[in-house]
Amino acid sequence: MARASSTRSKIGYTIAAWAVALTLFFPILYTIITSLKTEQEAISGFSLIPSFTLSSFEAVQTQNDYWKPFTNSVILAVGSTILALIVAIPAAWAMAFSPTKHTKNILMWMLSTKMMPAVAVLVPIYLIFLRTGLMDTRIGLTVMLMLINLPIVVWMLYTYFREIPGEILEAARMDGAGLRDEILYVLTPMAIPGIASTMLLNVILAWNEAFWTIQLTTTNAAPLSAFIASFSSPQGLFWAKLSAASVMAIAPILIMGWFSQKQLVRGLTFGAVK
Numbered sequence: 001m002a003r004a005s006s007t008r009s010k011i012g013y014t015i016a017a018w019a020v021a022l023t024l025f026f027p028i029l030y031t032i033i034t035s036l037k038t039e040q041e042a043i044s045g046f047s048l049i050p051s052f053t054l055s056s057f058e059a060v061q062t063q064n065d066y067w068k069p070f071t072n073s074v075i076l077a078v079g080s081t082i083l084a085l086i087v088a089i090p091a092a093w094a095m096a097f098s099p100t101k102h103t104k105n106i107l108m109w110m111l112s113t114k115m116m117p118a119v120a121v122l123v124p125i126y127l128i129f130l131r132t133g134l135m136d137t138r139i140g141l142t143v144m145l146m147l148i149n150l151p152i153v154v155w156m157l158y159t160y161f162r163e164i165p166g167e168i169l170e171a172a173r174m175d176g177a178g179l180r181d182e183i184l185y186v187l188t189p190m191a192i193p194g195i196a197s198t199m200l201l202n203v204i205l206a207w208n209e210a211f212w213t214i215q216l217t218t219t220n221a222a223p224l225s226a227f228i229a230s231f232s233s234p235q236g237l238f239w240a241k242l243s244a245a246s247v248m249a250i251a252p253i254l255i256m257g258w259f260s261q262k263q264l265v266r267g268l269t270f271g272a273v274k
Contacts, residue, residue: 028254033047034243035056035247036050037053037056037240039239042240057248059244064230070224072221072223072224073207073225073249075142076141076213077145077206080142080146080206081206083146085153088150088154088198091154092158092161093183096162097161107155107158110155111151114148118148129216135217136216136217136220137221140221141216141223144212145206148209148212152202152205156194157191157198160195161187164191168186172185200260203253207223207253214226224249227245228242228245228249231245
């Protein structure tokens with residue numbers, strides 16, 4: 001009886017997991033299906049049967065320069081991730097191995113900045129960018145993406161570093177390792193799974209950021225999120241072309257996530273089991 005109950009529970013959990021997975025994946029699936037329709041078919045109503053035409057993809061590539069925003073997205077995602085790690089690794093190291101009575105308050109304050117609506121600081125940020133000449137520049141947007149994702153990067157690295165025994169760092173200090181050697185040659189190699197998963201997550205967040213990339217760019221530094229938004233015009237939404245542009249924008253990050261999912265899961269569970 002117990003075995004039969006356990007089997008039913010496993011089947012129930014499996015069905016529930018598949019239901020959740022399909023629910024989450026359905027918007028992406030429907031976007032792909034819509035991108036394979038003509039514009040008339042896309043606006044005619046809900047249908048899961050595409051006509052398998054590539055006319056929308058051809059129109060997107062013909063009417064717009066896809067590779068420029070793609071290059072911008074790569075530069076912004078990679079650049080903001082590198083900058084975030086340069087700032088976050090020393091910060092997380094200090095809070096993990098040299099904590100003070102205010103460390104937890106600082107961490108909570110950093111996390112609280114993610115709870116604030118972005119539109120609340122849009123005007124001052126916009127004016128700062130406008131007056132410093134950073135508007136519609138890769139440098140300005142790279143710094144902006146680094147700053148908005150920095151709290152998450154610091155929190156994740158802090159969590160991973162806390163799992164590393166402090167005695168190892170003490171032994172390195174006794175062997176004559178300085179602060180730079182301690183971080184570069186002792187701490188960083190031991191936390192590679194956590195750092196790698198943090199990098200992947202930051203790249204995904206930077207790649208998918210839409211609010212700031214649309215508000216702070218026009219043409220020169222516009223990434224793929226702004227590229228997608230350009231298909232909304234006063235004449236209306238072109239659903240098939242919009243879906244094709246969305247597929248072209250999310251395909252690189254989906255492929256990267258698919259091939260790096262083991263590393264991402266390994267990093268996210270780093271230190272969970274001792």
